Amino acid sequence: MGEILRHIEGKMKQKRERKKKFWHVFLFITILIGMTLVGLLFRTVGFPETNIVLLYLLGVLLISRFTGGYAYGITSSVFATGAFNYFFTEPYYTLSVYDSSYLITFAIMMATAFITSTLTSKIKMNAEIAREREAEANALYRLTSRLTDVTEISEITSTVVEMVSNLFNCQAACLVYTDLQEPENTFIQQQMKGKQIRREVQDPHALKHQIAGLRTEFNVGEEFHDWPLYGRDTILGVLRIPNSDVSFMNDSQMRLLHSMIESTALAMDRVKSVSERQRLKEEATQERYRGNLLRAISHDFRTPLSSIMGTSEMIMGVTDPGADTHMLANTIYNDAERLHSLVENILALTRLHEGKLVPEKQLEAVEEVVGAAIKAMANRLADRSVKVNIPNEILLVPMDAKLIEQVLINLLDNAVKHTQPDEEICISVVENKVEKRAEFHIADRGKGISSADLPYIFQMFFTSQSDKKEKRRGIGLGLSICESIVVAHGGTIKAGNRIDGPGAELIFTLPLQIDCLDEGETTNND
Structure with a gap:
């Protein structure tokens, strides 16, 4: 039905164009004949030929004013000169000229008529262009005014489809892209004035491919001309005009359509930006x-945990190691210590998210930092064999000792979780003079890290599938916090499996010199 209506409308437009052309030809002929008749009257009355020349110039001016384009005005100047020669110069009713001075008159008359018609047509054309631009400006103003306060993409599409359809007398449509840069499965189209419908997209993936690979300003489909709506970084949607309607659009209408497309894209981009800022604000809040909440809970846990650890340690000190009371107190101490470590990691996590995890670097002896970490883990390492390899010479490394100590504690705790009591844990520190870095190796003799877990080992809240079978598995914060601390020091951290046998090995490096941009000076340890 829509195709039939558009076909009928096209026929009516062609009929109007033919009627307009016929009217211009009628005016052309009528004005020339009228001027000739009045000129004959002037000759009968005895008016001089100068008045007749001016009369024909007036006719040329009227033809240029009330007909379309330069062709009518230029043609009328030629016919006016010929008519003056035929009717008003001797010998009459012939194109012959006895007096050669008339040739100059004809030339001047021809040039004057030509210039007059040209200037008149140009003024008329400029006035027409001004009216078109005024109409464009008014249409864009109405569109912009309606889109200014719109807060939803659906409102924008509905408004634009309605205005484009009304302005160009067509059934415009608009398809929106999702946040994942995929076309929606349906699009909105104007069916008639005051009524819009939803239609399904036949092949969204094909349409996406066509728009993405577009080399021109629009894509021509089976039913629509599709103009993409470009945002700052992505495609926001597609404005669709039926093919049969595009064929009747002139340059002025195409220019207006492009301006409306740009205004629509800007409005969509603004709404999406506001929505994204709001989402980020809500997430930040x-x-x-x-x-x-985590910080408050963690601080509240610290005091009772310290009290539980102190009490259980005191009980272990006054009871026989083989007694049930001693074993119970030892279990309580270990559980409290594990919770205390978890609380410290949560506090470090909150500082990390708030951007407060900034290392205060000072030159520290590696053996002191490693010793402090082992001492903090003394109770959990009491029945373990820990091998420490540190350079004989004092190795000073710029670091925040408290943060690096926490890294070592987390890595040692991870090693303890994955090794049996009779298996060895090794801590090694190597000075890499070529790259000017200190390398820390923490290795164990456990089962190692599976290839499936290795890419995700440092992700926050990631726990190995094998850890789910453990009774006391962690919550996946330790290694993530280690990575954040090491990276904040300008270092690197990686995980892998040992090549000299079973077990895992985690290696982190720290620069041996302080960044002069951070500390104001450079310190080398060579």
Whole structure:
């Protein structure tokens, strides 16, 4: 039905164009004949030929004014000169000229008529262009005014489809892209004035491919000409005009359509930007509330955990190591210590998210930092064999000793979880003079890291599938926090499996010199 209506409308437009052309030809002939008749009257009355020349110039001016384009005006100047020669110069009713001075008159008359018609047509054309631009400006103003306060993409599409359809007398449509840069499965189209419908996209993937590979300003499909709506970084949607309607659009209408497409894209981009900022603001607020809650809970846990650890340690000190009471107190101490470590990691996590995890670097002796970490893990390492390899010479490394100590504690705790009591844990520190870095190796003799887990080992809250079978598995914060601390020091961290047998090995490096941009000076340890 829509195709039939558009076909009928096209026929009516062609009929109007033919009628307009016929009217211009009628005016052309009528004005020339009228001027000739009045000129004959002037000759009968005895008016001089100069008045008749001016009369024909007036006719040329009227033809240029009330007909379309330069052709009518130029043609009328030629016919006016010929008519003056035929009717008003001797010998009459012939194109012959007895007086050669008339040739100059004809030339001047021809040039004057030509210039007059040209200037008149140009003024008329400029006036027409001004009216078109005024109409464009008014249409864009109405569109922009309606889109200014719109807060939803659906409102933008509905408004644009309605205005484009009304302005160009067509059934425009608009398809929106999702946040994942995929065309929606349906699009909105104007069916009639005041009524819009939803239609399904036949092949969204094919349409996406066509728009993505577009080399021209629009894509021509089976039913629509599709103009993409470009945002700052992505495609926001597609404005669709039926093919049969595009064929009747002139240059002025195409120019207006392009301006409306740009205004629509800007409005969509603005709405998406506002929505994205709002989403980020809400996420930041939620993250701040979550961080405050975690920090408050962690601080509240610290005091009772310290009390539990101190009490259980005191009980172990006054009881026989073989007694049930001693074993119970030891279990309580180990569980409290594990919770205490978890609390410290949560606090470090909140500081990391708030951007407060900034290392205060000072030159520290590696053996002191490693010793402090082992001492902090003394109770959990009491029945373990820990091998420490440190350079004989004092190795000073710029670091935040407290943060690096936490890294070593987390890595040692991870090694303890994955090794049996009779298996060895090894800590090695190597000075890499070529790359000017200190390398820390923490290795164990456990089962190692599976190839499936290795790419995700440092992700926050990641726990190995094998850890789910463990009774006391962690929550996946330790290694993630280690990575954040090491990276904040300008170092690197990686995980892998040992090549000299079973077991895992985690290696992190720290620069041997302080970044002069951070500390204001450079310190080398060579």
